[in-house]
Amino acid sequence: MKMQTASSASNDRSEYYFKSLVSVLEPDLGRQMAKTTLRQYCRELGIKDTKIAEEHIDPIALRLRSGLSSFVGQGRLDSLIHQIQKIKEYDDWGIL
Numbered sequence: 001m002k003m004q005t006a007s008s009a010s011n012d013r014s015e016y017y018f019k020s021l022v023s024v025l026e027p028d029l030g031r032q033m034a035k036t037t038l039r040q041y042c043r044e045l046g047i048k049d050t051k052i053a054e055e056h057i058d059p060i061a062l063r064l065r066s067g068l069s070s071f072v073g074q075g076r077l078d079s080l081i082h083q084i085q086k087i088k089e090y091d092d093w094g095i096l
Contacts, residue, residue, distance in 0.1 A: 021034075041060055
């Protein structure tokens, strides 16, 4: 049985956050633009190599709120932000 180290657990969680955020954005931006946008926001926030942690979700959501409001409209943006907040809730529930 292979034991999971703290580092690999952290990497798994970072990958989960990245993929989850991309999946929220993909219907409106397309897969590649969602990835590009998220990578850019990570760089702007000083998140290296998209190593997203729970504490990064809110700052990323704020960036998305300011950057996407005119692109997707306020109603859709509110829905996207709500979906992003759910990503943290799933983590809190121990689903990850």
